[in-house]
Amino acid sequence: MGEDMEMIKILGECGLADAARDWAQNWQLSSTGFNPGKLYFLEPTFLRESCEAMGFDEEIADAILGAAVTIRNDENLQRVAWHCHCLLSGVVPPEKVASFKWPLPTVEGEFTKLIYAPVFVGAYPETIRKHRERDIPAEISTDTFSDLPLWMRHYRGVHGVWGVDQTAWLGNHFRGRLFKLGRLQYESHGFGHESRALRNRVTGKVLVLAGDGLCFRSDGEYDGTNGVFDPDAWTSVFSVSGGVITGNPFSPRGAAQRETVTLDAGEWEVILQKGDTVLGFHIPACGPLLSEDCGKSLEMAAAFFPRHFPEIEFKAFVSGSWLFDAQFEDYLPPESNIVKFLREFYLMASPHSSDSQFFERVFGGHVADLDQAPQDSSLRRAGVALMKKGGRWRNVGALYFPEDLDWGKQVYRRMHTVDA
Template structure:
């Protein structure tokens, strides 16, 4: 990359009108950018990134191409991690931030071409600060370990619209959703071949398997008259008992590969029910107006917050319980590490030393002490139910 203007202090200051990095992080970014500007080897590394192959002028049409080009950035960083540590020292973690900076002119141009309000860009880019703070908390230095995640923001694949974030994707879960054409009732069935434990969780959840006692889901439409399968109960777990639905009354409304809006939850304060409802309304309006060429059939969320067990651990009414009730829950293969990471800042939990300074932390510790394990979950909300 021959144009290094995005590494100048004036350009970084211009970008920071949108990024709004805290001053300590901004100061370190200035230092890291200066190191790269003055280092021929690091400048060559930027040239090798491939970013220069997509000019800013193509932002309106080529954000998908840009996303494909930069998809290898995390692997690129991994391959050069040792070199970056040698040449940049404790500023090595900032090279990922610099790669994000190299995309921002294209991001800004894309938002402008789509007439997306600047406030949406500012809100979306807040995630950079969130994850840089995580890097500082875990490493004692400023940087970015979640480059692959931030590439969604920089390439126009994800937008923060109020409290929640949304990304247009293909549905990629092992369930089929059907609706009764007469009553409007909705049923979720498992895809065939999924192995479940007796408790209705996906086999392998929390690393626990039931190869002998477990069961495998079936889904059969070979008889034109009926659809036979294993339903997902309202509790969010799969049922071993099969049901039979009339094919003339029930219509598939969502299955693997269908377009959906993925819902993501930025780590940014409480999730009040009214804020979440507003976000869904914002997303409905935003994609209708800005991306009419991108229809979607449902909102889908995968998160530690959608573990059905949490509803029994937190007092009602609670933000977590309210968020869960937004969705029809279904099980996914997961474990307890994400929950512990989000709540305690570590993948592991020692009940003896774990903090109990909040109601949620105290409830989780006591649950673990009783021999129970939390895990992630997933949920869906059909778009026409908004």
């Protein structure tokens, strides 16, 4: 049988036909080393020791061992697990990997939704080698790996069986490119927004200007986000000419302003633009978002990357999440962790904003009938109250420049006192 036909047969039998498009181009690369019945990362001793080394508890280790038995009993699943191992370990060169988003098999069985967990554990020896090469403290490694059990438990909470479906996300941890530093997680990437951040050379004030030719609603959100279009939408400008920069700023609460500003190009320098290296930060669901912990985490990251990855010359901490929607300030008390957190950042509307992440993270998914939505926390009550007034929750971008780090002081709100 030709390679392609063989792959299609195997994937079909596992209920993984959806993976065929991404895997067709590199399936052959993983065929050479495949040795059925002899995959080291399915061996109980290896798995038990690796789980222990990563700090996983017994319940998690048992589930991962259960998944390994399921794979060992099915040669097709072994081939799939081996392929994913090759994607993760670099046997398939990174430029040939379309994505680490792997669909889950539809075959019956207690642990079939967990088949990628042993694959991630299989990447542990190589990942820890990379960590040690960079002199990364052991507790940071352990903390970083703790996201796998967290997502396994999340899957079980939602679906009632063990599973792990955040493979694209966990691929970052198990390729050694993401770290949990205290409360938050970090990885480097290019700044993807069209916006530019500028700093006044004299006062230090930061201003974020929208890109040129983008369409915004009267409320300062990108037109069309959340499916809402505004007949009164306006178009942003950005130009540098004759020593003058003209643009539409975002307020630190995230709304794009229709009124343009003109800045003296000699006084203002661009400190962040599309493509610049930034540290993306993420908020795992591992307990409350205590403000002090978040500040400490950003300080940790500001020291960690220059020390362990000096080649990553990042310009800013950047994130995007439902947690940065400044509308929370109008609906939650000021002592709410979410409110205290978002007030620390320079926020900016996101062109891909929608309320789906909000509903996913707060109600576990889309809510068809607001009157039936659970109302057992102030956030859930706020969620419904805004929607009933005709509002929509958003995904919002957040920026913090390491040179401004003074956590707890809401530095960007202070720079723009009119918005505070």
